[in-house]
Amino acid sequence: MSGMTLSAASLYDRVQRVIPAIEWPVFSDDIDAILKLKRERNAVILAHNYQTPEIFHCVADIVGDSLALARKAMEVEADVIVLAGVHFMAETAKLLNPSKTVLIPDMRAGCSLADSITPQDIRLLRQRYPGVPVVTYVNTSAAVKAESDICCTSGNAKAVVESLGVPRVLMLPDEYLAQNIAKQTDVEIIAWKGHCEVHERFTPEDIREMRAAHPGVTVLAHPECPPEVVAEADFAGSTAAMSDYVGREKPARVVLVTECSMSDNVAVEHPDVEFIRPCNLCPHMKRITLGNIRSALERNEHAVTIDPTVAVRARLAVERMLAV
Numbered sequence: 001m002s003g004m005t006l007s008a009a010s011l012y013d014r015v016q017r018v019i020p021a022i023e024w025p026v027f028s029d030d031i032d033a034i035l036k037l038k039r040e041r042n043a044v045i046l047a048h049n050y051q052t053p054e055i056f057h058c059v060a061d062i063v064g065d066s067l068a069l070a071r072k073a074m075e076v077e078a079d080v081i082v083l084a085g086v087h088f089m090a091e092t093a094k095l096l097n098p099s100k101t102v103l104i105p106d107m108r109a110g111c112s113l114a115d116s117i118t119p120q121d122i123r124l125l126r127q128r129y130p131g132v133p134v135v136t137y138v139n140t141s142a143a144v145k146a147e148s149d150i151c152c153t154s155g156n157a158k159a160v161v162e163s164l165g166v167p168r169v170l171m172l173p174d175e176y177l178a179q180n181i182a183k184q185t186d187v188e189i190i191a192w193k194g195h196c197e198v199h200e201r202f203t204p205e206d207i208r209e210m211r212a213a214h215p216g217v218t219v220l221a222h223p224e225c226p227p228e229v230v231a232e233a234d235f236a237g238s239t240a241a242m243s244d245y246v247g248r249e250k251p252a253r254v255v256l257v258t259e260c261s262m263s264d265n266v267a268v269e270h271p272d273v274e275f276i277r278p279c280n281l282c283p284h285m286k287r288i289t290l291g292n293i294r295s296a297l298e299r300n301e302h303a304v305t306i307d308p309t310v311a312v313r314a315r316l317a318v319e320r321m322l323a324v
């Protein structure tokens with residue numbers, strides 16, 4: 001999005017299907033301030049698909065899934081990157097842009113998957129499975145990435161696993177992603193016991209109830225959901241893959257079995273598709289607001305720093321992934 005000629009007033013049309021007019025005055029002042037601050041500070045905002053529509057559609061310059069944000073972070077030419085997403089995403093942007101200022105508006109924007117595994121866990125796993133490569137989901141700390149051979153996202157996990165040319169890999173820390181990928185490949189996958197607190201709550205009964213209540217609905221699920229949930233869905237893929245599916249197949253009715261803001265953001269682009277809305281909120285993603293994006297730019301807070309010895313090794317794991 002070009003910030004040069006935009007204003008909150010000109011942006012409302014874009015989001016009026018998902019933001020009631022009565023709520024708009026709450027956002028417009030912050031939006032205008034952020035657009036101005038971005039120009040003054042030569043800053044760009046990277047926003048994940050789970051950010052609320054006033055962030056995603058009104059102030060973000062680059063949007064996407066975890067893989068797209070990592071790829072596009074490499075191409076950023078601005079001095080400052082504000083990551084509207086969670087901490088591991090800001091760390092990944094910093095790994096790929098060590099000389100730039102990378103800000104996360106709320107340091108508490110974490111992730112249950114990132115919290116489920118430590119560098120020490122990986123060192124112990126390596127002792128237990130000598131010679132087995134470690135593939136780490138990007139939803140991990142830089143210190144965990146530093147202990148890994150290569151990273152993956154839900155968008156490229158199968159390709160990454162198969163790129164290694166080995167019969168067996170450790171795939172950490174998301175147990176369900178590992179189990180879902182294991183069904184698509186001959187490579188044996190050893191999983192960890194981490195779960196996404198948003199996706200683990202969906203059940204197969206939820207999907208059956210949605211189908212009964214909304215006949216003909218197309219069900220798209222994120223691969224962080226349990227395999228029994230994915231088995232009930234019509235399609236499983238990363239947030240970008242779900243969004244692409246809606247654009248390509250144009251289902252009459254669809255449910256996105258994932259975080260709540262995803263449907264709002266995709267609905268803005270597809271007025272002819274009916275979105276059925278059962279969803280779960282990610283409390284970490286929701287810590288990011290227009291208000292704290294504005295103060296991040298005003299106060300230069302909170303700058304992400306990574307120990308240089310950790311960063312060198314973690315960057316290698318991310319770069320290997322991006323080369324696949």
Ligand code: 13P
Nearest residue numbers: 065066067153154238239
């Ligand atoms: P993707 O955007 O890569 O599908 O990841 C989803 C997610 O849960 C990010 O935290």
Ligand code: SF4
Nearest residue numbers: 111112196197198282
């Ligand atoms: Fe982590 Fe799940 Fe939230 Fe994504 S949705 S940030 S995986 S807790």
